[in-house]
Amino acid sequence: MRATVAGTAVTLTAGALLTAAMTTATASPPATATTPPGTTASQPVLVDCLWQRTVRPIDFVLACGDGNSRLTGLHWEQWSPDKATAVGVNMVNDCKPYCAAGKFHSYRVTVRLEGTEPWKKHPGVQRYTRMSITYADARPDGFKQVMTYPLWG
Known part of the structure; x- marks a missing residue:
């Protein structure tokens, strides 16, 4: 049970970091600006x-x-x-x-x-x-x- 909870926590953390990275990249102004x-x-x-x-x-x-x-x-x-x-x-x-x-x-x-x-x-x-x-x-x-x-x- 603990392995499943730890695995879920790692997966959620990785997903949050990926989402944050993608949001930062897409929030940047276009290169042509x-x-x-x-x-x-x-x-x-x-x-x-x-x-x-x-x-x-x-x-x-x-x-x-x-x-x-x-x-x-x-x-x-x-x-x-x-x-x-x-x-x-x-x-x-x-x-x-x-x-x-x-x-x-x-x-x-x-x-x-x-x-x-x-x-x-x-x-x-x-x-x-x-x-x-x-x-x-x-x-x-x-x-x-x-x-x-x-x-x-």
């Missing part, structure tokens, strides 16, 4: 629709309201105070017959970030203000070869 390691504070950031700042993100949501357009697999060739350039894929929902039943299509793109200015939320941080997406080949219906968007700020 600050300037990532290996970068300097003088590098401009890309602000997403959740007001998180990133440097050289791999993915970026363009259609924040419904998620029907996002950049994926971004490989950054340049990230400087003047501009940033990457190649990747734009995943766009065709929304046919409507968005919930639509199909996502991938389009090869080059992404260019330009126009830096202080971020209103953190005036000491420079942020990019404009994104241009150039479609390499095919593009979604109604899109131009080059689409330019203002960025959140």
Whole structure:
């Protein structure tokens, strides 16, 4: 009987420690909320629709309201105070017959970030203000070869 009680106590203690460790890890802010390691504070950031700042993100949501357009697999060739350039894929929902039943299509793109200015939320941080997406080949219906968007700020 004592062995069972001791075993149960050890198991419960281990479970509590594991839970505490996991809670601490998940309570930490996301890594993209600050300037990532290996970068300097003088590098401009890309602000997403959740007001998180990133440097050289791999993915970026363009259609924040419904998620029907996002950049994926971004490989950054340049990230400087003047501009940033990457190649990747734009995943766009065709929304046919409507968005919930639509199909996502991938389009090869080059992404260019330009126009830096202080971020209103953190005036000491420079942020990019404009994104241009150039479609390499095919593009979604109604899109131009080059689409330019203002960025959140």
